[in-house]
Amino acid sequence: MGIVIAFFAVIITTITTHVQKDDTFRHVDNLPKSNIHVVILSGHGSILNNEYQTAGKQSPTWPDSLKIYEGYSCKLLALELSKKLTYEHIDNTIINNYSSDLSLFNRVELINKLFKTDNRLLMVSIHHNAQPVGNADYVDFEGQKGFTTIAKGGASGIEVYTSPGLTESDNFADNYLMPQLKGYLTDISFRNNGKSKEAGFYVLSKTTCPAVLIEFNFMTTWRPDCLQIADPFYRNAFTSAICTAIIIYNESKNTTNDKDIAYNRNKRAA
Numbered sequence: 001m002g003i004v005i006a007f008f009a010v011i012i013t014t015i016t017t018h019v020q021k022d023d024t025f026r027h028v029d030n031l032p033k034s035n036i037h038v039v040i041l042s043g044h045g046s047i048l049n050n051e052y053q054t055a056g057k058q059s060p061t062w063p064d065s066l067k068i069y070e071g072y073s074c075k076l077l078a079l080e081l082s083k084k085l086t087y088e089h090i091d092n093t094i095i096n097n098y099s100s101d102l103s104l105f106n107r108v109e110l111i112n113k114l115f116k117t118d119n120r121l122l123m124v125s126i127h128h129n130a131q132p133v134g135n136a137d138y139v140d141f142e143g144q145k146g147f148t149t150i151a152k153g154g155a156s157g158i159e160v161y162t163s164p165g166l167t168e169s170d171n172f173a174d175n176y177l178m179p180q181l182k183g184y185l186t187d188i189s190f191r192n193n194g195k196s197k198e199a200g201f202y203v204l205s206k207t208t209c210p211a212v213l214i215e216f217n218f219m220t221t222w223r224p225d226c227l228q229i230a231d232p233f234y235r236n237a238f239t240s241a242i243c244t245a246i247i248i249y250n251e252s253k254n255t256t257n258d259k260d261i262a263y264n265r266n267k268r269a270a
């Protein structure tokens with residue numbers, strides 16, 4: 001009898017929790033304020049008319065038939081992140097929303113144009129990494145090379161980049177993004193001793209808003225990197241980590257007065 005009651009209690013709790021949580025389609029007077037507007041940059045092309053749109057930027061076809069097209073995978077991650085942010089009432093825009101490739105110049109131009117009309121921007125660019133494959137131990141039927149394991153020389157793990165110099169981008173990368181990525185992805189390694197790196201990548205140095213670029217594992221390493229890239233568990237953890245970091249960062253901007261917000265949104269000293 002006790003078991004039966006417990007069983008129904010679980011069902012009722014599940015139903016109630018479900019209804020209470022899903023407030024997306026209910027009218028509320030005061031929505032949580034989005035103090036930031038996230039630009040999710042997924043610049044590489046995806047697959048159009050059965051053809052991958054971006055030269056290179058792909059893994060070999062591995063022995064288990066797994067193959068990662070960076071643009072396709074990152075487009076899906078961008079959509080997943082956008083959906084999570086939208087549910088959390090955080091303004092967000094995906095660039096590039098097309099299946100075709102967008103040049104670096106056009107990516108930056110679109111973001112800077114948006115920043116002129118909305119100074120709440122924070123750019124998050126999503127990629128998969130690759131290493132030189134001259135010494136690779138594996139070649140597929142098309143001649144694409146890669147490393148089957150870390151032991152065979154394959155690089156592994158996550159890297160987070162910001163532009164050179166200490167700016168608001170570093171504040172987001174070091175104090176919000178990195179801790180969440182490490183918390184959600186406990187069995188993925190973090191390169192550079194778990195610290196964010198600085199690089200003059202075009203989308204980091206030419207954008208005027210705070211900007212981070214995340215390299216989620218190596219396409220050139222089969223185990224564990226490509227297996228994790230293709231695994232829904234890791235993909236979900238990856239986008240949840242970014243989303244949680246953004247939620248906390250958004251809250252941190254609540255207490256700042258307007259003048260400070262405008263200052264911090266520009267890529268100047270943090």
Ligand SMILES: [Zn+2]
Pocket residue numbers: 044057070127128
């Ligand atoms: Zn890339």
